[in-house]
Amino acid sequence: MGPIQLSMTVASSQDFRDRLKQEYGVDVSLCYQCGKCSAGCPAAFAMEHTVRQILRMVQSGLVQESLSSYSIWACAGCETCSTRCPRQVEPAKFMEALRIEAKKAGLVADKNADLFNDLFLSSVKDTGRLHEVGMIARFNILSGQLFKDAEHAPGLFTQGKLSILPHKIKNTEAMAKIFANVQKKRGGKS
Amino acid sequence: MKYGLYPGCSLNGTGIEYGLSTKAVAQKLGIDFVEIPDWNCCGASSAHNRDHLLSVALPARNLALAEQHGLDQIAVPCAACYQRMKAAEVALRDEPTRREVGEVIEMKVEGKSRTRALVEVFTNDLDAEFLSSVVVRPLSGLKVASYYGCLLVKPAQVAIDSPENPMIMDKLMAALGATPVEWSYKTECCGGSLAITRPEASLGMTANVLKYAKLAGADCIVTPCPLCTSNLDMRQKAAEGLLGMELGLPIYYFTELMGVALGLEMSQLGLTKHFVEATSLLKNTPAAQ
Numbered sequence: 001m002g003p004i005q006l007s008m009t010v011a012s013s014q015d016f017r018d019r020l021k022q023e024y025g026v027d028v029s030l031c032y033q034c035g036k037c038s039a040g041c042p043a044a045f046a047m048e049h050t051v052r053q054i055l056r057m058v059q060s061g062l063v064q065e066s067l068s069s070y071s072i073w074a075c076a077g078c079e080t081c082s083t084r085c086p087r088q089v090e091p092a093k094f095m096e097a098l099r100i101e102a103k104k105a106g107l108v109a110d111k112n113a114d115l116f117n118d119l120f121l122s123s124v125k126d127t128g129r130l131h132e133v134g135m136i137a138r139f140n141i142l143s144g145q146l147f148k149d150a151e152h153a154p155g156l157f158t159q160g161k162l163s164i165l166p167h168k169i170k171n172t173e174a175m176a177k178i179f180a181n182v183q184k185k186r187g188g189k190s
Numbered sequence: 191m192k193y194g195l196y197p198g199c200s201l202n203g204t205g206i207e208y209g210l211s212t213k214a215v216a217q218k219l220g221i222d223f224v225e226i227p228d229w230n231c232c233g234a235s236s237a238h239n240r241d242h243l244l245s246v247a248l249p250a251r252n253l254a255l256a257e258q259h260g261l262d263q264i265a266v267p268c269a270a271c272y273q274r275m276k277a278a279e280v281a282l283r284d285e286p287t288r289r290e291v292g293e294v295i296e297m298k299v300e301g302k303s304r305t306r307a308l309v310e311v312f313t314n315d316l317d318a319e320f321l322s323s324v325v326v327r328p329l330s331g332l333k334v335a336s337y338y339g340c341l342l343v344k345p346a347q348v349a350i351d352s353p354e355n356p357m358i359m360d361k362l363m364a365a366l367g368a369t370p371v372e373w374s375y376k377t378e379c380c381g382g383s384l385a386i387t388r389p390e391a392s393l394g395m396t397a398n399v400l401k402y403a404k405l406a407g408a409d410c411i412v413t414p415c416p417l418c419t420s421n422l423d424m425r426q427k428a429a430e431g432l433l434g435m436e437l438g439l440p441i442y443y444f445t446e447l448m449g450v451a452l453g454l455e456m457s458q459l460g461l462t463k464h465f466v467e468a469t470s471l472l473k474n475t476p477a478a479q
């Protein structure tokens with residue numbers, strides 16, 4: 001990032017911070033940048049910007065930059081930061097909110113994570129269950145990379161741990177309804 | 191004692207030993223589990239990254255089904271499922287949310303059924319004296335690192351024990367005659383949720399958990415979660431490569447160790463289905479000889 005005119009970005013990004021507060025219950029103005037969250041974050045080593053830094057970016061109006069950051073997808077959602085934050089900022093919820101907003105804004109930087117979520121949810125939507133084999137196979141093909149666990153597959157099959165066929169719940173219609181109703185409440189689009 | 195059971199997607203798959211040992215131990219202890227009829231996946235680990243309402247609605251259908259069938263308590267073996275179900279239960283305490291979710295699932299849901307982690311049911315709900323009276327093969331000499339992972343103890347609204355130093359499984363291990371080791375990675379994340387999208391980062395996290403258990407002098411690790419277990423068991427060889435260190439740590443479900451202490455057969459408990467060989471260590475405990 002180059003030099004930035006903060007006085008302008010802060011004012012023009014107030015809407016976004018208001019939305020974080022109203023829709024997600026995350027008030028970034030509470031954060032006093034102590035860094036306790038990043039200090040204990042088990043995924044910090046894999047992040048370009050740590051959770052504390054991303055909070056600062058949003059405080060100072062760098063909304064686009066935070067939404068398109070690759071780091072928000074390295075968050076494992078372990079909730080360590082939220083249990084330790086002395087200001088109840090709930091950084092884990094903050095990172096989750098950014099992932100949801102990044103998807104809405106079409107700014108998802110981690111295409112693998114996006115694909116994973118697509119495949120996971122379509123398995124649940126169609127069958128009511130997660131079908132591990134089908135999801136991983138599709139992930140490998142569509143991401144163009146072989147998921148490392150392919151090497152474990154023979155062992156998993158012989159131990160009876162993977163089934164080739166998906167399990168289906170009886171009332172798959174209920175799943176279709178849930179997904180459709182959520183979409184309806186969101187005004188038609190997901 | 192009767193409980194509803196929400197097995198989750200992994201109990202018949204990668205967590206098959208967990209399913210087998212849970213059933214065997216429950217039978218031995220006289221605990222009755224009734225599977226929630228036609229349950230669906232709770233949506234972890236993806237729904238919450240897309241839409242908050244969806245992440246509450248998916249588990250809420252299971253809670254509504256449990257209510258319909260009069261199941262007041264639902265035992266959940268998987269930590270990820272537990273966290274999602276419990277978070278939905280908490281969210282449903284709010285009346286407007288309950289109404290909105292009811293509209294989405296098109297079912298009546300009151301939020302009456304309590305979500306319980308399986309490990310709570312097998313510890314807090316059991317009389318300590320009763321438990322020690324049924325231990326026929328104490329696990330003496332076995333040094334165990336209790337690994338809780340993140341989602342059973344975080345965040346505070348759903349936690350079953352302390353987020354920094356939980357003891358519920360350590361106490362169970364002591365009651366079975368084993369020796370729990372003290373270590374600082376009990377609730378450090380193993381990176382399971384990143385295993386597919388960020389395999390390298392995930393492996394680094396898994397390796398750290400394994401390393402610190404080894405350095406604390408443990409012979410093995412015990413867990414209450416199929417995701418933690420498959421991560422620590424299946425990726426242990428890769429972790430050894432990354433660390434340049436030999437680990438050789440069998441990863442047990444707490445239900446497997448309970449089963450052994452209660453005198454059940456190892457094959458019946460699924461102990462032969464591990465990646466890191468898991469039976470020799472148990473055959474060699476002093477009590478077994």
Ligand code: SF4
Pocket residue numbers: 030031032033034035036037038052055084085086087088089090091
């Ligand atoms: S721990 Fe809380 S207050 Fe401190 S930097 Fe992180 S979010 Fe801000």
Ligand code: SF4
Pocket residue numbers: 037040041042043044051074075076077078079080081082091092095
């Ligand atoms: S929830 Fe995400 S940001 Fe917070 S400590 Fe865990 S990995 Fe780091």
Ligand code: SF4
Pocket residue numbers: 130198199200230231232233234235268270271
């Ligand atoms: S968290 Fe995993 S195991 Fe549990 S229901 Fe969802 S997909 Fe299945």
Ligand code: SF4
Pocket residue numbers: 076078269270338339340341342378379380381382383415417418419421
């Ligand atoms: S420790 Fe790993 S597998 Fe276990 S709950 Fe946390 S992220 Fe999931």
